Amino acid sequence: MSSKVVIVGGGVIGSSIAYFLRLSDPTVGVTVIERDPTYARSSSALSAASIRQQFSTPLSIQMSLFGIEFLRSIGERLEVDGTRPSIDLHEGGYLFLATAAGESTLRENHALQKRLGADISLLDASGLKSRFPWLNTDDLVAGAYGESGEGWFDGYGLVQALRKKALALGARYVAADVTAVQRDGKRVTQVRAANGETYACDVVVNAAGAWSRRVAQMVGIDLPVYARRRSIFNVSSPARLERCPLLIDPSGVYFRPEGNAYICGTSPAADRDPDDLPLDEVDHALFDDVIWPTLAHRVPQFEALRVQNCWSGYYEYNVLDQNAIIGYHPDVDNCIFANGFSGHGLQQGPATGRGISELILHGRYTTLDLASLSFARVLDNRPIVEKNVV
Missing domain, CATH: 3.50.50.60 (FAD/NAD(P)-binding domain)
Incomplete structure (x- = not known):
């Protein structure tokens, strides 16, 4: 049977x-x-x-x-x-950035990733500036960039x-x-x-x-495992960032291209991250107080940002x-x-x-x-x- x-x-x-x-x-x-x-x-x-x-x-x-x-x-x-689906895969890469405090961890992680066959490059501050001239690298010492195999869909x-x-x-x-x-x-x-x-x-x-x-x-x-709400913001900007990856700032704030705009977000502080918050609400204060200032610092052209759309989804968050x-x-x-x-x-x-x-x-x-x-x-x-x- x-x-x-x-x-x-x-x-x-x-x-x-x-x-x-x-x-x-x-x-x-x-x-x-x-x-x-x-x-x-x-x-x-x-x-x-x-x-x-x-x-x-x-x-x-x-x-x-x-x-x-x-x-x-x-x-x-x-x-x-006979119909083949498409998920619009863009292998634009992740870019993890590190200040001096996070450099050793970035290098350790990179060594492991390379050993297992991941196509990741380790860049110093000058290498970051050369690859991504729109990036403010004043407080950065290194970055790890996915040359292939990373992106969004x-x-x-x-x-x-x-x-x-x-x-x-x-x-x-x-x-x-x-x-x-x-x-x-x-x-x-x-x-x-x-x-x-x-x-x-x-x-x-x-x-x-x-x-x-x-x-x-x-x-x-x-x-x-608990439902933890994560808010995502779709923002427009006059900035045109050549070869823009999915960027992870040392603060945890991220952004990536989405058509001619960008999406961005971050995890809230632990004391502002309770379980089961309603999905029909968005944490606008998180954008105003944390995300926007961080993006404007990391990418000076992002001082002019406008939220076009926003939504929330759940992480199925394993608290262990x-x-x-x-x-x-x-x-x-x-x-x-x-x-x-x-x-x-x-x-x-x-x-x-x-x-x-x-x-x-x-x-x-x-x-x-x-x-x-x-x-x-x-x-x-x-x-x-x-x-x-x-």
Whole structure:
């Protein structure tokens, strides 16, 4: 008898899992329960949609190396009925900047990234000024720039392409909210949805993003993942910045091109970052007090900025270490978690989908070993330290 897999959440993570499962074994029954098929409030659609290899942990670098390979070949991989999707991938690079205080960390990270095959250049202040003459380098000593393999893309396009391909491969999508999970001892036996239907399962996967904590509670599991709001601002400027990458200021403020304009943002201070803030509100004070002054300092031409549009989306924020939690829970034999990506879900989605499909079908990872991201580190309070959190 073929197994039945129920995936809670149909964003990039859930749809990637569905795609890889059906691609690898068409006999597996896959049901994806997604509360909002328009993805209007989905993190997949509301994020800044970017990909980088500039992390400080080997596994994150390796996951994103596969991520860029996947995105580059998306037309071929996710073709349906002769139509090849496009996600408008721009490999414009990330540019991480460092003052004297951050130079040693930047150099350590760069050495690791290069060793694992990432195409990153390390530039001193004069090199930065030569490559990016519009940049104020007075307080900078170095920068790390992604020559290829880093950039940005259409996040909504990616989730739609994955969903359509998963459907074409035979996955079933249900538009409903999950209201209950039935657990019998160490196993989940069925998932109940707001449409009144119940879905029996051999394996259940929690890929509910910013709402994953609520789903975990239905299983009787305490998941340290919370919805943290992030505001993004689309700004216009007369500035024309040649070869503009996605720039990360030492303060954490970022910006990148978006057509003829720019998008920008930053994480709020810890004391201004509570859980579950409403998505229909934007933190305008963060732009006025932090983002704009920082951008005007870093790029003098940005003194003249005008906000054209703004919105908020959720990070599914893992408060332990801001890294994903992937794999089975030791107390529930058939419950898999894929949560807590903390802003890295789009770029790590393909590697996660591939890995979880391997875990379900083979009982182990057969390509990239994701075991260090397991729930065990949460229970043992063993955080993974990532120095490049954005």
